[in-house]
Amino acid sequence: MQASESLSIWSLIVQASFLVQAVMAILLLASVVSWVMIVNRGMYQRRAKRLYTEFEKRFWSGIDLTQLYKQGNNRANAGAIDGVENIFRAGFKEFSRLRQQGAVDAEAVMQGTERAMRVALAREEEKLEANLAFLASVASVSPYIGLFGTVWGIMNSFRGLANVHQATLATVAPGISEALVATAMGLFAAIPAVLAYNRYSARAESLAGNYETFSEELSSFLHRKLHSNVA
Amino acid sequence: MRTALAKPGLMVSISVSVIFHGILIYLVALGWEETKQSEVRNPPRVVQATIVELTQKAPTQATKLKEEPKPKKIDLTKKKREAELAEKKRQAQIAEKKRQKELEEKKKREAKKKAEEKRKQEELAKAEALKRQKALEEELERVEQERLQQQLQEEIEAAEAAERALIAEQQAEATAQSYVALISQRIEQFWSRPPSARTGMRCELLIQLVPTGRVVNVSIASSSGNSAFDRSAEQAVLKAEQFRELQQLEPEVFERYFRELRIVFNPQDLRL
Numbered sequence: 201m202q203a204s205e206s207l208s209i210w211s212l213i214v215q216a217s218f219l220v221q222a223v224m225a226i227l228l229l230a231s232v233v234s235w236v237m238i239v240n241r242g243m244y245q246r247r248a249k250r251l252y253t254e255f256e257k258r259f260w261s262g263i264d265l266t267q268l269y270k271q272g273n274n275r276a277n278a279g280a281i282d283g284v285e286n287i288f289r290a291g292f293k294e295f296s297r298l299r300q301q302g303a304v305d306a307e308a309v310m311q312g313t314e315r316a317m318r319v320a321l322a323r324e325e326e327k328l329e330a331n332l333a334f335l336a337s338v339a340s341v342s343p344y345i346g347l348f349g350t351v352w353g354i355m356n357s358f359r360g361l362a363n364v365h366q367a368t369l370a371t372v373a374p375g376i377s378e379a380l381v382a383t384a385m386g387l388f389a390a391i392p393a394v395l396a397y398n399r400y401s402a403r404a405e406s407l408a409g410n411y412e413t414f415s416e417e418l419s420s421f422l423h424r425k426l427h428s429n430v431a
Numbered sequence: 432m433r434t435a436l437a438k439p440g441l442m443v444s445i446s447v448s449v450i451f452h453g454i455l456i457y458l459v460a461l462g463w464e465e466t467k468q469s470e471v472r473n474p475p476r477v478v479q480a481t482i483v484e485l486t487q488k489a490p491t492q493a494t495k496l497k498e499e500p501k502p503k504k505i506d507l508t509k510k511k512r513e514a515e516l517a518e519k520k521r522q523a524q525i526a527e528k529k530r531q532k533e534l535e536e537k538k539k540r541e542a543k544k545k546a547e548e549k550r551k552q553e554e555l556a557k558a559e560a561l562k563r564q565k566a567l568e569e570e571l572e573r574v575e576q577e578r579l580q581q582q583l584q585e586e587i588e589a590a591e592a593a594e595r596a597l598i599a600e601q602q603a604e605a606t607a608q609s610y611v612a613l614i615s616q617r618i619e620q621f622w623s624r625p626p627s628a629r630t631g632m633r634c635e636l637l638i639q640l641v642p643t644g645r646v647v648n649v650s651i652a653s654s655s656g657n658s659a660f661d662r663s664a665e666q667a668v669l670k671a672e673q674f675r676e677l678q679q680l681e682p683e684v685f686e687r688y689f690r691e692l693r694i695v696f697n698p699q700d701l702r703l
Contacts, residue, residue, distance in 0.1 A: 210460040232448050239444030368605065 212378045217356060223349030223382050227342055231389035234338045237331040238396040245403050251283040252410055265292060287415050290320035295422050306426045313422055317415045324411055328404040332397060339393035346386020353379025607688040614674055615694060622667035625659040628698045632657060634664050638692045642685055644677035652693060664696040
């Protein structure tokens with residue numbers, strides 16, 4: 201009678217030993233934080249993708265590059281620019297600055313521009329992959345933490361069993377059930393983290409590839425411009 | 432530059448995550464366990480709905496006898512003119528006639544009224560009777576329902592009591608089992624098996640105990656056929672002398688399982 205009433209999952213959690221409860225709390229926290237990051241990264245990457253397609257369309261619409269640069273000035277001051285446009289701005293700024301300074305050597309101008317773009321590219325890649333390391337560690341560690349809680353709980357329930365002469369299933373079952381809740385929670389935290397990590401790292405990689413292609417295109421564009429001017 | 436972007440997004444993601452986990456915890460805490468349990472815990476309580484018809488109350492106020500305004504006597508002929516005596520007489524006659532007529536009419540009306548009243552009273556009485564009957568019926572029904580309810584309650588209680596008793600018995604048996612295991616373990620410590628003991632020998636002892644756990648008598652319930660073996664078993668029990676642990680047992684459990692305890696000896700190990 202009493203047993204059937206007390207076997208809800210909630211009461212199992214409440215009645216668990218302190219260590220198992222601590223393990224559960226850690227796992228819950230990890231799950232909450234990893235979900236924060238999952239949602240946050242998802243939103244950021246989706247936005248970056250959208251910005252990329254939009255900017256590329258504008259870039260290839262045949263607009264003058266100086267004008268394109270000027271269009272972004274306001275937003276750049278407000279700090280609202282993200283993604284590929286940053287790379288463009290960094291490269292173009294360096295390019296126009298070097299030319300204004302009267303650097304005659306086309307090779308030197310191109311080198312400076314490319315370096316500036318590389319820096320911006322690295323920064324953007326870093327932004328795309330931020331927090332993914334945390335997701336990866338939650339994905340790999342939380343099953344172990346859960347298992348630890350389970351092993352500890354089972355250990356205790358068997359130790360309690362040693363004092364009983366007549367060992368029935370009913371004396372062990374609640375302890376084991378309680379202990380298994382920890383593993384369940386570990387898996388619950390780990391599975392979304394693994395999925396999100398795989399998905400987001402793949403997406404970040406493809407976006408970074410896109411950025412790189414774009415920076416190559418831009419540098420070839422500038423190169424052509426430089427050489428046509430010289431000639 | 433980055434914070435401006437991250438702030439709103441961060442708030443959204445934190446709230447999404449927290450809400451998601453909150454829902455999950457709520458489901459775990461209250462969700463699917465509840466349905467299963469309530470089925471067992473709360474036996475359905477039958478409440479029968481009855482339609483109580485509000486009988487339209489018959490106009491209760493007794494129809495008051497409307498006092499008929501008495502016709503005024505018209506004495507027109509009060510003038511005392513001798514010449515008009517005849518006239519007066521005639522008029523008196525007319526008045527008399529009129530009066531009689533009126534009287535008759537009044538009687539008639541009264542009779543009619545009376546009849547009406549009687550009818551109304553009868554109706555009232557009928558309605559009253561009907562109401563009473565209905566009330567009686569309702570009362571009967573209510574009593575019947577109460578009886579049913581009580582019966583149901585009693586049945587439920589009986590079932591619960593039976594279940595409790597069953598569980599208690601199971602528990603008692605489990606504790607008894609563990610004590611028996613303890614006793615046989617103790618006896619085994621004192622048991623030195625004779626060399627003539629062979630596997631397959633089986634000797635059953637009947638041990639009589641008192642609530643302090645002391646052994647008061649040992650007898651052989653069924654012999655193994657080897658008297659040395661039987662004696663060794665008996666000696667082992669006598670050496671054990673007292674099982675103090677039995678003092679912790681509840682009296683009824685002791686009476687049931689340990690007043691007379693049968694223990695089977697065989698050389699492999701001790702078995703009940």
